[in-house]
Amino acid sequence: MNNIAKTETETACKEPAKAHNYFWTIFNQKCPRCRSGNLFPDNNSYHLRNLFKMNERCPVCGQITEIEPGFYYGTSYVSYALTVAFSASTFVAWWVLIGLSTTDNRLFWWLGINATLMILLQPYFMRLSRTIWLSFFVKYNSRWQQENDTA
Numbered sequence: 001m002n003n004i005a006k007t008e009t010e011t012a013c014k015e016p017a018k019a020h021n022y023f024w025t026i027f028n029q030k031c032p033r034c035r036s037g038n039l040f041p042d043n044n045s046y047h048l049r050n051l052f053k054m055n056e057r058c059p060v061c062g063q064i065t066e067i068e069p070g071f072y073y074g075t076s077y078v079s080y081a082l083t084v085a086f087s088a089s090t091f092v093a094w095w096v097l098i099g100l101s102t103t104d105n106r107l108f109w110w111l112g113i114n115a116t117l118m119i120l121l122q123p124y125f126m127r128l129s130r131t132i133w134l135s136f137f138v139k140y141n142s143r144w145q146q147e148n149d150t151a
């Protein structure tokens with residue numbers, strides 16, 4: 001028991017910082033393997049010129065970001081799921097906060113506002129989709145440093 005505890009502390013000391021959780025990683029567009037390197041050199045999704053500019057490798061752990069040619073075509077599935085999830089949440093929020101009725105235009109207001117929000121959030125969503133897609137294939141590895149050393 002003592003020995004196990006000791007090895008655990010030793011490995012913990014070698015790790016740089018406490019790892020962030022999955023959702024933090026996704027929302028901040030970090031590398032899924034080390035959870036600290038940036039996937040995109042320009043952190044602001046709204047600098048549209050750099051929207052799809054990704055680091056070829058994670059600047060922290062060296063994980064390749066484009067696993068195979070055309071890897072990011074699959075992001076459209078994630079993007080679609082995000083769109084549906086987002087619209088469903090705004091719909092429920094609208095329903096609860098403002099209400100819906102067949103006798104007035106509240107439903108159409110929701111449609112318009114939801115569509116506008118979707119357009120405004122599109123650059124962020126596009127990056128979010130890529131980050132989520134990559135995280136499906138690259139799992140978090142707290143021992144990436146040791147593995148890089150042996151490789």
Ligand SMILES: [Zn+2]
Pocket residue numbers: 031032033034035036037058059060061062063
């Ligand atoms: Zn990394």
